[in-house]
Amino acid sequence: MRAMGMxxxxxxxxxxxxxxxxxxxxxxxxTVGGNATEEGSSPVSxxxxxxxxxxxxxxxxxxxxxxxxxxxTKHVDVDSGxxxxxxxxxxxxxTEGPYAVGIFSTRRTVAERRSNEQNLILDDVVIGSRAGLxxxxxxxxxxxxxxxxxxxxQGMFELGIHWRYGERQSLPQSPPCDLAIRHMRYxxxxxxx
Numbered sequence: 001m002r003a004m005g006m007x008x009x010x011x012x013x014x015x016x017x018x019x020x021x022x023x024x025x026x027x028x029x030x031t032v033g034g035n036a037t038e039e040g041s042s043p044v045s046x047x048x049x050x051x052x053x054x055x056x057x058x059x060x061x062x063x064x065x066x067x068x069x070x071x072x073t074k075h076v077d078v079d080s081g082x083x084x085x086x087x088x089x090x091x092x093x094x095t096e097g098p099y100a101v102g103i104f105s106t107r108r109t110v111a112e113r114r115s116n117e118q119n120l121i122l123d124d125v126v127i128g129s130r131a132g133l134x135x136x137x138x139x140x141x142x143x144x145x146x147x148x149x150x151x152x153x154q155g156m157f158e159l160g161i162h163w164r165y166g167e168r169q170s171l172p173q174s175p176p177c178d179l180a181i182r183h184m185r186y187x188x189x190x191x192x193x
Contacts, residue, residue, distance in 0.1 A: 046086075046107045050154045053192050054079065055103035056090040067186045068096045077102070091162070098167035099176070101183050104147075104158035105191075113149045113156065122146070125181060128188040132156075136175040142168055146175035148184040150191075157191045159184040 056079050061071040073093035079085075091102040110132055114121055122134045125148060132150035136143060144163040149156050161180040163171050173179070 046109075046155060047153070048107065052085055052088055052107065052154055053105045053152070053157075054088045055105050056088060059090075059103070059187075059190060063187075063190055064092055067101070067183060068094055069101055070095050073100075075100075098164040098170065099179070100162045102158075102160040102162060103187065104160065105154070106158070107155035110149050110151050110156050113158070119147075122175070122177060127181070127184050130188065130193075134177045134180065136177075140175075143174040144168060144171065144176070146177040146180040148177075148180045150184065150188065152192060154192070157187075159187060 056074065056076050064071045069092035071092065075091045077089040077091060078087045079090070086107045088105040089102060091100045093100050113119060113135065114133060118138060119135045120138045122136060125132050125134055127148065127150050130150040130152075132148060135147050135149065136145055142165065144165060145160055147158050147160045149158045159180055161176045161183065163176055
């Protein structure tokens with residue numbers, strides 16, 4: 001992990017944060033036709049003719065640096081290499097504070113996120129021209145994460161902030177939704193409509 005510019009301690013904390021990410025993936029514990037389905041949701045029809053944007057490869061280092069993220073700290077959570085897959089997720093460490101920013105690209109929709117019982121919907125939000133929402137996990141007692149979900153032709157994009165547990169006393173807001181909204185406002189123009 002040190003080769004990526006991360007201390008072992010941060011890598012462990014990032015792994016814990018990514019465990020929280022798995023709950024945002026809504027407990028994708030079953031499959032329908034080879035695709036993960038959200039726990040508590042019914043499988044729905046999705047437009048698979050639109051290629052899935054890959055934040056791991058489609059966002060340049062220049063774009064990442066423009067939002068104060070360190071490209072060398074990229075952590076690929078989900079990328080099957082299949083352009084028709086259902087999820088592509090990458091995380092980067094911020095150079096501004098003790099947190100990571102995750103960008104989720106999925107065929108799931110904002111409506112599915114809103115109806116998922118594992119999420120606590122916090123507020124409606126407009127990012128650019130996209131009406132979306134902010135949420136956190138119901139099972140996060142420390143409220144160290146916040147997610148902004150916005151629609152796209154492929155389904156939706158989500159941006160998640162994952163604050164380091166060991167730095168929770170420095171958390172400016174719990175959950176850190178203002179920070180998540182700020183980062184999503186930056187990235188929204190780079191994400192396909």
